[in-house]
Amino acid sequence: QVQLVESGGGLVQAGGSLRLSCAVSGRPFSTIPVGWFRQAPGKEREFVAAISGSGGDTYYADSVKGRFTISKDNAKNTVFLQMNSLKPEDTAVYYCAARYGSGTSSQGYRYPYWGQGTQVTVSS
Secondary structure, eight states: OOEEEEEOOEEEETTOOEEEEEEEESSOGGGOOEEEEEEOTTSOOEEEEEEOSSSOOEEEOTTTTTTEEEEEETTTTEEEEEEOSOOGGGOEEEEEEEOSSSSOOOOGGGOOEEOOOEEEEEEO
């Protein structure tokens, strides 16, 4: 079993920044690939970013590439999502998710473990 707890969401003006955290427990952290997903009201869940277990590989959705950065801190068993140049369309509940295997994946069905989500609201 893997447990995930997100934090760091909030309200920010367009152009601002937020850093989301995802605390991971239950398995050796370096073996756990993690992804961030988001879901806006009335929309389907969408992929945001993913990082491999080692942290050496990352993958981003086109909509956030160049603005968001995913990273891992192995000492803290935590995955971060640094979000810069935020836009109102980034408003959503953000979820981190974990899976088995290697590399990165943008497919939500590949992630059996999910956190409870954290709200990000970007005002115009």
